[in-house]
Amino acid sequence: MVDAFEQWWDGVELWLAQLAFPFQFALLMCVLLPLCLGVARLIDRVVDNASTRFNPVPKVPPASDEAKPDQVDAGRSS
Template sequence: MFNGLANWWDNAELWLAQLWFPAQFVLVIAVLGPLCLGAAWLIDRIVDRVAALFRPGRDGDCSSQ
């Protein structure tokens, strides 16, 4: 199984390396763009939830000052 996967990966890598550079760029952007946007959205949601845990409540001491 791993041998077949390694052969497939080698063929895909060879195909990509032999492409014209602008085609490589477009292909990489088409794949990495959505992946990076999704990762950024996920990280933003996680940070918001963690920050909400440490944020003082509406009745907290900070609002009475």
């Protein structure tokens, strides 16, 4: 099984190495770019879930207008 996979991979590698550079680049970008974006999203979700699990944010009710302190205008004198 592994030997068959190695032979297949050698064939793919040889085919890719024989392509012209613009085709190699285009194929790489069409395959590698979505793969890297998917892995980055997966890592982002895992880190986000781990950070919320180990450091939960307490739910704080929003402050009402009555709870805000009076604003002082220190620049003007009456």
